[in-house]
């Protein structure tokens with residue numbers, strides 16, 4: 500018997516809400532950010548311009564973009580006292596654990612002075628999160644490999660600054676390759692926002708109680724970590740490495756179809772897309788560009804990925820269930836070729852998705868009809884009954 504649910508204005512019983520930020524047509528494989536197709540933004544825009552678009556609803560003028568980039572660039576440093584936060588972690592801590600804790604800890608730095616009902620305070624929080632996420636993510640990487648932290652530089656673009664903070668060492672000069680900076684920037688764009696996915700819904704639900712925005716983002720990062728969500732890029736590469744060679748693909752295709760086997764093709768399938776994930780198309784192109792740049796266009800992992808995709812897309816099981824590659828299928832190969840360890844893959848996803856979480860949180864907070872989220876349930880437990888003393892059970 501299904502009960503009658505009173506639908507909260509902000510959240511229906513299925514947890515849906517109204518938004519003007521991102522539109523997905525899962526059947527057609529369409530993704531629009533404020534009306535602009537993702538493939539056009541990935542090819543023609545840059546990440547900070549997409550951040551401006553997601554947060555403000557319109558593409559910036561040249562002057563607006565210049566001012567925005569200057570603001571973000573000048574918020575990239577983090578408090579020196581914050582560096583000591585990392586020392587509390589074991590050296591082998593997963594970078595996602597470090598970043599989840601670090602962003603949550605920012606709520607201690609920016610709590611008392613923050614009034615989320617003040618638009619200026621919300622804007623400053625947005626700037627701080629987008630600006631400081633690369634610095635914190637790079638520090639998590641440096642901490643886990645025991646290398647000195649590299650400070651951000653104001654003469655570098657957002658993606659180039661991040662790559663330098665990750666890969667430079669004090670002992671030698673480091674020049675960011677333009678092709679890598681462009682690839683990184685495009686990968687950030689592809690991951691920026693994706694409507695009401697699990698982690699964004701987590702941020703919205705946490706934010707609907709009026710919680711500190713930095714704490715809400717930490718909740719989103721925690722949710723993204725799961726292998727069914729943002730952790731799939733790390734899991735997809737591990738899967739390709741485990742398959743190893745093209746001749747072993749049929750064995751894994753069979754396992755993915757076997758309901759008694761928990762194995763699923765990582766980087767395949769999606770809650771919404773029942774067609775090709777448009778981001779995966781751009782990611783595959785970026786993958787080839789990066790592999791060419793590092794002279795790895797014959798990477799055996801890419802050969803396994805391309806053949807696995809071909810076989811799966813021709814297999815009746817995957818065709819009938821409308822399972823296609825998603826954004827995570829080629830991202831792992833790309834990020835590995837760029838020099839990132841697999842543990843950093845989901846951190847990069849969280850870095851890019853920070854703007855989507857902030858934009859969606861901001862949209863919710865500014866909605867005057869917004870009330871605390873309260874997803875409903877279908878109760879399937881015991882009917883009302885009286886307590887029995889232990890000697891009568």
Ligand code: SDX
Nearest residue numbers: 693696727728729731755763764765766767768769770820
């Ligand atoms: C992201 O929501 C978002 O927008 C997320 C995201 C974002 O940008 O925020 O796009 C990022 O999380 C992408 C997805 C990354 N995850 C993975 O690649 C992990 C592997 N994929 C699966 O775990 C799965 O496809 C999910 C979790 C993504 C979706 O799971 P669902 O909702 O169960 O998938 P579905 O309803 O479309 O499944 C239909 C059927 C099911 O079988 P039946 O119950 O009908 O018999 O297809 C099966 C599933 O078991 N299936 C798979 C499969 N994915 C679904 N079978 C084998 N391999 C797979 N990958």
